[in-house]
Amino acid sequence: MTSTILDHAVFGVFSTHALHLADKYGVFVHLAADGPATPARIAEARGIDQDTLERLLLVLTAVSVVERDADGAYRLASGTKDLLDPEHPRYIGDFVRHLVVNTTGQLERLDAYLAVGKAVADRDRPAVFDSIYRDEVATGEFLEAMWNLSFGVSQELVRLAALDDARTLVDVGGASGAFAVAALSHYPRLSVTVFDLPQVGPFLDRTRRAEQLEDRLHFAPGDFFRDPLPEADCLSFGYILSDWDDATCVELLRKAHAACAPGGRVLLMERLFDEDGGPLPTAVMNLSMHVETEGRHRTAAEYTALLEAAGFADCTVHRSSWDKHLVVGRKP
Numbered sequence: 001m002t003s004t005i006l007d008h009a010v011f012g013v014f015s016t017h018a019l020h021l022a023d024k025y026g027v028f029v030h031l032a033a034d035g036p037a038t039p040a041r042i043a044e045a046r047g048i049d050q051d052t053l054e055r056l057l058l059v060l061t062a063v064s065v066v067e068r069d070a071d072g073a074y075r076l077a078s079g080t081k082d083l084l085d086p087e088h089p090r091y092i093g094d095f096v097r098h099l100v101v102n103t104t105g106q107l108e109r110l111d112a113y114l115a116v117g118k119a120v121a122d123r124d125r126p127a128v129f130d131s132i133y134r135d136e137v138a139t140g141e142f143l144e145a146m147w148n149l150s151f152g153v154s155q156e157l158v159r160l161a162a163l164d165d166a167r168t169l170v171d172v173g174g175a176s177g178a179f180a181v182a183a184l185s186h187y188p189r190l191s192v193t194v195f196d197l198p199q200v201g202p203f204l205d206r207t208r209r210a211e212q213l214e215d216r217l218h219f220a221p222g223d224f225f226r227d228p229l230p231e232a233d234c235l236s237f238g239y240i241l242s243d244w245d246d247a248t249c250v251e252l253l254r255k256a257h258a259a260c261a262p263g264g265r266v267l268l269m270e271r272l273f274d275e276d277g278g279p280l281p282t283a284v285m286n287l288s289m290h291v292e293t294e295g296r297h298r299t300a301a302e303y304t305a306l307l308e309a310a311g312f313a314d315c316t317v318h319r320s321s322w323d324k325h326l327v328v329g330r331k332p
Helices: 004-024 027-036 039-046 048-063 093-106 109-116 129-132 138-159 180-185 198-212 247-259 278-294 298-308
Strands: 066-068 073-077 168-172 191-196 216-223 233-236 260-270 313-318 325-330
Touching: 004 027, 004 048, 004 093, 027 039, 027 048, 027 073, 027 233, 039 048, 039 260, 048 066, 093 138, 109 278, 109 313, 129 138, 129 313, 138 180, 138 198, 138 233, 138 260, 138 313, 168 180, 180 191, 180 216, 180 233, 191 198, 198 216, 233 247, 247 298, 260 298, 298 313, 298 325
Parallel strands: 168 191, 168 233, 191 216, 233 260
Antiparallel strands: 066 073, 260 325, 313 325
């Protein structure tokens, strides 16, 4: 048999799918609300097949997502409830769904990348966001996954950003407004404009109405490759630069520098590699970036170098308690 380390590598594809399906069919919601339950009880309550459910639960027990009692009842493992509760900011279900439904099917392209390189293998593929925003359903699913991935950590990142002296913020590629809403909640005198492709507008409108932010949350449609960025005291990029190569990042940051008020700043919010190549989630998502976008994840030092190449100075790094961190550059 393989070692425990290899077991996780070899069989991880099954545990990811088991996690997704248990979330999709409300198994975790049931366990969180009603406490330990047998597969028979869960299956009856959720209207799902007991045999398949029990097999999924055995996999999830093996990877310590759930635990099984001596009487055969299952419960959520310690520390997992927040991550599996759709009402909690740390909920990961929508992100896992994106990985299973959208990312997994694209990983087979890595074979061609190894053989001939990404540029050759992808030369006839549509542009990255033409595919992601191909229709309203695909756009909505992607934006929901990005909200799921961003909103919880944004509440910590806005505090680390120390925006008390800012009155205007432009969130570049801000999607349906996860960081914008967090910033507006924490800084009552702030006004935020989300700059994103026109397809995103209706989804931000829903956020604006749901959060009752009609006077403080705005949308500016545009393409950051073709259009200038709106001017502001502060500009932010959350999970944007990891979509693009270094030259493109510097180009975008130069646009941000031109739009940023003197003495203002730019915020980069990204997963960060450690100097030794870890952690695992960043390494995995770096591979995902290779398949789904044209970018990669970087170290804090690499992001600082990009900021400095675009004219920013006094760069600082602020680590959150999540897996998304903040690198800040100031415009002299």
